[in-house]
Amino acid sequence: MTGGADGEAADAGTTDSGRHVRSFLGAYVLGALAPExxxxxxxxxxxxGPCGAAYLEVAEAPxxxxxxxxxDLR
Known part of the structure; x- marks a missing residue:
């Protein structure tokens, strides 16, 4: 999540568990994030829970x- 918390503008609503990560789920399921x-x-x-549900929607993408x-692309 390069750019820190400010880079999370699209999903920056805070909750009990911190900033949401939905904008990073695509990279997460593809294994494209840095280890940290x-x-x-x-x-x-x-x-x-909301981010977990969003993750389940994209988890099978790879x-x-x-x-x-x-x-198939032609």
Whole structure:
């Protein structure tokens, strides 16, 4: 979550569990976050029901993307 808390403007509403991480879920499920960012998202997901639900909506994206080949994109 490069850029720190200020970079979270889209999902910056605070709750008991801190700043929401929904804007980082795509990178999280693709394994594209730095280790520290990855831990922060995982910790948040363990405590935040709304973000956890949003994660479940995108968690299967890498598996689905693996089913697409170059011919499907034409």
């Amino acid at each position: 960012e990855d831990r922060r998202v995982a910790d948040h997901l363990a405590r935040c 598996s689905l993307l693996a089913l697409v080949d170059e011919e």
